[in-house]
Amino acid sequence: MAELKAKFKRPDAIPSRRDNPLSPEKAALGKVLFFDPRLSASGTVSCSRCHDPALGWQDEFAKAVGHEGAIGRRRSPPVANLAWASAFMWDGRAEDLETQAALPIAAPEEMNMDPAQLPEVLDSIPGYAPLFEAAYGDPAITTDRILAALATFVRTIVSDEAPFDRWIAGEKTAISDEAKRGFILFNTKARCAKCHSGWRFTDDSFHDIGISRGDLGRGAFVPPEIEVLQHAFKTPGLRDVSRRQHLMHDGSLVSLGAAIDHYVNGTEPRPSLSPEFQRIQLDASERADLIAFLQTLTAPLSELRAPELPH
Ligand code: HEC
Ligand code: HEC
Known part of the structure; x- marks a missing residue:
């Protein structure tokens, strides 16, 4: 651990x-x-x-x-x-x-x-x-x-410290038991860390996870023979994710639950789908644990004042 x-x-x-x-x-x-x-x-x-x-x-x-x-x-x-x-x-x-x-x-x-x-x-x-x-x-x-x-x-824009960071730094009660179980699921059975890896929760790579219909994403910049990059988009980091009102490159999903359902339900197969995108199985309490974990990645919103503009 x-x-x-x-x-x-x-x-x-x-x-x-x-x-x-x-x-x-x-x-x-x-x-x-x-x-x-x-x-x-x-x-x-x-x-x-x-x-x-x-x-x-x-x-x-x-x-x-x-x-x-x-x-x-x-x-x-x-x-x-x-x-x-x-x-x-x-x-x-x-x-x-x-x-x-x-x-x-x-x-x-x-x-x-x-x-x-x-x-x-x-x-x-x-x-x-x-x-x-x-x-x-x-x-x-x-x-x-x-x-x-x-x-x-x-x-210079860096996510503020979230409850998850305090837990990683050693504060045992910084996150709930549900969230701790969710962290394990994230890294094992739910397979999320295959792509959402490291402290920024991204592998800096591009994957087709079946969201896009028309937009080629990374595919527009590589030859069509490179199938796995067609419809592929950069893995978004997940820090402060519960603050996002829309998810995915096209804003087509609107909640963490909907995002998890996408990984549970899968999508129609196509040649470009990432080999790492595989259907996962979670029961209701595991799904809740995973959401509880994702919520610990959000820091309180810090106040930033807009600078005075020169004239
Ligand atoms: C194959 C790599 C891969 C795996 C495995 C994966 N993701 Fe993703 N995730 C992505 C990519 C790529 C996107 C953006 C896709 C798009 O916009 O078309 C994404 C988007 C998301 C988003 C939306 C974030 C945003 O800002 O739009 C959430 C939330 C998310 N993933 C959570 C998860 C969870 C939870 C798991 C595990 C159940 C998981 N992901 C597994 C690659 C992956
Ligand atoms: C009209 C809304 C809008 C404005 C104005 C705007 N952006 Fe963005 N920004 C976006 C969108 C949409 C994307 C994603 C575009 C894409 O992937 O094709 C983006 C992407 C980015 C990214 C890349 C983020 C990543 O994860 O790769 C950076 C950095 C960024 N913008 C900085 C800026 C800066 C600096 C300015 C001002 C010079 C600016 N943006 C103005 C909408 C905007």
């Missing part, structure tokens, strides 16, 4: 990147940019609109709502614990957070803004120059610096 629990221990520090090292000043600039709707064409859509800290860095919709009310094709995932991730977006099409940051800015249904125009927009707001100077040593505003600061801020 001690060995199993050790696999779920939180790391002590956020990893820094050599080509974009973490600094408090750069993260502070990134935070302001993240909350600033002036990065969008309409002046109303900030990153925080879809990744709202008050909702756990996500929104309340099944599918993202962006520029002039446009509805996107996928759900806004919570942005947390991404400093440790190796691919970004449900389909992994962004290889780092710097590249990722440009995508929602440019997407017509999200912020609808050419990232190359952002320096001009921010140059017209005098309050930004001192923030760039503090972050980079001189006040020049460039697209690369904007994206690097956004990526830096996103790297």
Whole structure:
């Protein structure tokens, strides 16, 4: 048991990147940019609109709502614990957070803004120059610096300590007996940890678990011969999962019970289905234990105040 629990221990520090090292000043600039709707064409859509800290860095919709009310094709995932991730977006099409940051800015249904125009927009707001100077040593505003600061801020977003973490750290009564049984099921009979592994509860890999009908997910970026990546999506981390109002890349399920039922009931076979996606058998009390465990992964919502925007 001690060995199993050790696999779920939180790391002590956020990893820094050599080509974009973490600094408090750069993260502070990134935070302001993240909350600033002036990065969008309409002046109303900030990153925080879809990744709202008050909702756990996500929104309340099944599918993202962006520029002039446009509805996107996928759900806004919570942005947390991404400093440790190796691919970004449900389909992994962004290889780092710097590249990722440009995508929602440019997407017509999200912020609808050419990232190359952002320096001009921010140059017209005098309050930004001192923030760039503090972050980079001189006040020049460039697209690369904007994206690097956004990526830096996103790297600093880490899930808060949940009851599960206190149990892993040795506090025996931090979670209930039901949840402890659920943890064992998660790692054994229910097979969840085959994909939702480690302290972030993701293997950073892509699997078809039978949710998608039309969307090819990772499959759009690999040859069709690679069958197991067709309809495959990134395994979402499960920290703070009970805060999500919609689940799966398309927001098609709405409760933990419904998610578990999906693994119990299975789905029509197709060649792309992950070999790790196998029907599981749980009786009613095991199902309840598994839900009790998943609920211990959610930390109390910490209050984060939106930064004051420069003018
Ligand atoms: C209109 C809503 C919306 C806005 C605005 C938005 N996002 Fe997102 N975000 C999404 C959706 C939807 C996805 C998933 C897209 C996909 O997988 O195709 C996503 C994915 C991400 C991811 C990847 C998460 C992961 O687990 O791989 C990051 C990081 C992120 N957004 C950061 C940002 C930043 C930074 C901004 C502002 C520059 C931003 N987002 C603006 C909706 C939004
Ligand atoms: C084959 C790998 C695999 C296994 C095994 C697996 N999952 Fe998943 N899980 C995924 C993938 C991939 C998704 C996202 C699928 C999608 O959106 O199309 C997902 C989504 C979820 C979600 C929704 C989270 C969100 O933010 O959308 C929950 C909850 C979940 N799984 C719980 C479980 C539980 C509980 C088990 C064990 C009974 C389990 N998973 C077993 C790969 C797996």
